[in-house]
Amino acid sequence: MTDPQDLWPDVRPDAAKRLMAAAVDAFADRGFHATTTRDIATAAGMSPAALYVHFPSKAAVLFAISRTGHERALAMVETAAAGPGDAAARMRVLVARFTTWHATRHRVARIVQYELHALRPADFDVVADLRRRTERAVRDLIAEGAAAGVFTAPDTPTAARAILSLCVDVARWYTPESKPDPGTLGERYAELVMAMLGAR
Amino acid sequence: MTDPQDLWPDVRPDAAKRLMAAAVDAFADRGFHATTTRDIATAAGMSPAALYVHFPSKAAVLFAISRTGHERALAMVETAAAGPGDAAARMRVLVARFTTWHATRHRVARIVQYELHALRPADFDVVADLRRRTERAVRDLIAEGAAAGVFTAPDTPTAARAILSLCVDVARWYTPESKPDPGTLGERYAELVMAMLGAR
DNA sequence: TAGCTTCCTAAGCGCTTGCTTAGTCGCTGT
DNA sequence: ACAGCGACTAAGCAAGCGCTTAGGAAGCTA
Numbered sequence: 331m332t333d334p335q336d337l338w339p340d341v342r343p344d345a346a347k348r349l350m351a352a353a354v355d356a357f358a359d360r361g362f363h364a365t366t367t368r369d370i371a372t373a374a375g376m377s378p379a380a381l382y383v384h385f386p387s388k389a390a391v392l393f394a395i396s397r398t399g400h401e402r403a404l405a406m407v408e409t410a411a412a413g414p415g416d417a418a419a420r421m422r423v424l425v426a427r428f429t430t431w432h433a434t435r436h437r438v439a440r441i442v443q444y445e446l447h448a449l450r451p452a453d454f455d456v457v458a459d460l461r462r463r464t465e466r467a468v469r470d471l472i473a474e475g476a477a478a479g480v481f482t483a484p485d486t487p488t489a490a491r492a493i494l495s496l497c498v499d500v501a502r503w504y505t506p507e508s509k510p511d512p513g514t515l516g517e518r519y520a521e522l523v524m525a526m527l528g529a530r
Numbered sequence: 531m532t533d534p535q536d537l538w539p540d541v542r543p544d545a546a547k548r549l550m551a552a553a554v555d556a557f558a559d560r561g562f563h564a565t566t567t568r569d570i571a572t573a574a575g576m577s578p579a580a581l582y583v584h585f586p587s588k589a590a591v592l593f594a595i596s597r598t599g600h601e602r603a604l605a606m607v608e609t610a611a612a613g614p615g616d617a618a619a620r621m622r623v624l625v626a627r628f629t630t631w632h633a634t635r636h637r638v639a640r641i642v643q644y645e646l647h648a649l650r651p652a653d654f655d656v657v658a659d660l661r662r663r664t665e666r667a668v669r670d671l672i673a674e675g676a677a678a679g680v681f682t683a684p685d686t687p688t689a690a691r692a693i694l695s696l697c698v699d700v701a702r703w704y705t706p707e708s709k710p711d712p713g714t715l716g717e718r719y720a721e722l723v724m725a726m727l728g729a730r
Numbered sequence: 731t732a733g734c735t736t737c738c739t740a741a742g743c744g745c746t747t748g749c750t751t752a753g754t755c756g757c758t759g760t
Numbered sequence: 761a762c763a764g765c766g767a768c769t770a771a772g773c774a775a776g777c778g779c780t781t782a783g784g785a786a787g788c789t790a
Contacts, residue, residue, distance in 0.1 A: 345767075361647060363563035367748060377769045382749065384767090443702075444644060447561060488710070488718050491703065492696055499695035502643075510688070518688050526726045545737075567778060577739045582779065584737095732790090739784080746777070754769075760762090 332434050338398060346384040348374040353391045358437035362392055362448035392445060393453040399435075399442040400460040404467075406431060411467045417475030418529040422520045424471065425497060430516035432500040433508070439501035468493055472527070482528035493523055537638065538598060546584040548574045553591045558637035562592055562648035592645060593653040599635075599642040600660040604667075606631060611667045617675030618729040622720045624671065625697060630716035632700040633708070639701035668693055672727070682728035693723055 333351075341347045352373035356365040367388050368378045385391045410424035432439045446454065469490040475481035496519055510518070541547045552573035556565040567588050568578045585591045610624035632639045646654065669690040675681035696719055710718065 343767080359647070361561065361563060363561060364648070366746080368746095376767095378748095379750080379770080380768055388748065447559070448564070484721070485710075485718055488715070489722070492719065492722050495696055495699035495703075496692055498702075499699045502698075503691065503695075510685075515688070518685055519692065521684070522689070522692050522726050525728055526722050528725055543737080566776080568776095578778095579740080579780080580738055588778070733788105735786105735788080737784105737786090739782105741781090743780075744778100747775080748773105750773080751771090752769105753771105755767085756765105757767100758763105758765085 337402070337435075337438065343384075345374070345376070345380070349376070349381055349384055350391065350395060354395055354437050354441065357392065357395070357445060358440045362388075362441075362445050389448075389450050389453070392441070392448060393450070393456075395438065395441055396445065396449060396453070396457055397460075399438045400457045400464075403428070403431065403439075403442065404460050404464045407464050407467045411471050416480055417471055417478060418480045418524065418527075421471055421475065421493075421527070421529075422524060424468070425493060425523045426516035426520040428497040428516075429500055429519040430512045432497055433504045433512035433515055436501045436504045439498075443498050443501050465490060465494065475527070475529075480529055489527065492526065496523065537602070537635075538594075541594075543584075545574070545576065545580070549576070549581055549584055550591065550595060554595055554637050554641065557592065557595070557645060558640045562588075562641075562645050589648075589650050589653070592641070592648060593650070593656075595638065595641055596645065596649060596653070596657055597660075599638045600657045600664075603628070603631065603639075603642065604660050604664050607664050607667045611671050616680055617671055617678055618680045618724065618727075621671055621675065621727070621729075622724060624668070625693060625723045626716035626720040628697040628716075629700055629719040630712045632697055633704045633712035633715055636701045636704045639698075643698050643701050665690060665694060675727070675729075680729055689727065692726065696723065 338347055338350060341350065349370060353365070353370045356369050356373060360369075365388075367381050370388075370391065371378045371381045374380075381388070381391070385394070406427055407424060410427055411420055413420050413423055415423075446457070449457065469486055472481060472486050472489050472493075476486065500515070500519075504512075504515075538547055538550060541550065549570060553565070553570045556569050556573060560569075565588075567581050570588075570591065571578045571581045574580075581588070581591070585594070606627055607624060610627055611620055613620050613623055615623075646657070649657065669686055672681060672686050672689050672693075676686065700715070700719075704712075704715075
């Protein structure tokens with residue numbers, strides 16, 4: 331279930347994918363700076379030098395993981411925001427899916443959300459743009475709902491921050507042993523957000 | 531304002547306090563593993579070896595910061611939970627103060643919340659206990675309110691997680707340039723939590 | 731002045747780090 | 761058969777790491 335490697339279906343060759351999967355485990359457990367290139371290569375069943383056949387540096391591995399993770403998250407949010415129904419219905423789907431993703435993919439999500447400071451400046455700029463677009467999608471949906479009278483949101487930017495915090499922070503504490511399961515958690519969080527926004 | 535050194539009024543001598551303040555800045559900016567003992571000592575205006583006059587290791591500096599930060603946070607939460615008024619009034623104060631603290635002290639809070647994995651096992655056990663007590667205080671307050679009929683909380687543990695996530699995550703994104711100011715943010719978040727819990 | 735204590739530094743040790751170099755293995759097409 | 765190529769390894773280098781050692785400067789007591 332939720333094999334990290336199906337996050338990158340088009341990464342070739344297979345060894346590069348195994349290296350990325352090993353790096354996800356290591357970065358999520360110990361953090362980027364506490365992980366050595368030897369850790370990653372050994373966990374992927376190769377010698378330390380094998381990493382440099384597929385990636386130019388350790389930082390490039392982090393960037394590949396972070397960028398694809400951000401792209402997935404943004405696509406999910408934008409798809410939900412553009413779905414059917416009124417603003418409340420779409421927000422409910424958005425929060426449920428975003429929360430469930432952070433629970434199911436908590437290792438990748440942890441890297442996406444908590445290893446930003448380890449990115450090189452140029453890499454950071456790329457993911458920062460993806461993050462801005464994610465936040466804007468949530469903000470626009472709140473504003474739309476408030477204008478239509480389905481939300482009683484007093485302060486759109488603060489509400490958007492609060493909603494994203496709720497979802498994102500799941501990656502910090504969620505483990506496979508946590509309860510409830512990712513799907514149920516997503517629905518409960520969606521319910522809490524509906525109440526928070528005063529959805530009628 | 532909010533000088534980090536007034537967090538440890540009884541740490542002596544003064545040089546130890548300056549080292550801790552320098553370590554807070556460095557750990558919050560770059561993370562524990564990306565910070566060198568030379569970074570800390572130099573920022574405190576001393577030679578690299580001076581750190582070892584006051585602390586037995588770099589890990590001990592982290593522990594001193596993390597433990598005192600956790601103690602402060604727990605004291606704040608327990609004080610608010612034991613204050614005057616009904617469960618809703620106390621929850622409002624708790625969330626407002628906890629959120630404001632994470633914004634005002636965002637550097638210390640970042641270490642408290644995001645450098646747990648860098649603690650040595652024995653040190654982690656100590657702060658894990660403080661964290662359990664913090665979470666329990668919030669959980670008990672929700673349960674009390676639900677029993678008294680002031681909250682319509684469907685799932686106490688999930689609601690507690692959500693509330694703590696909201697407050698804690700502030701440390702991740704808040705900067706001195708962020709808006710609104712810490713006090714206002716605390717009150718808005720308290721309002722959102724009241725709505726989330728269906729406080730009448 | 732002498733002796734002790736506290737606080738700090740100059741120098742550097744042993745080790746690990748990210749990454750490189752030179753070369754080997756096995757598969758593919760002709 | 762054999763050249764060409766992509767994937768991989770053994771060995772190791774230069775740099776930076778946490779931490780130690782030996783000692784000095786300043787202040788206090790007598």
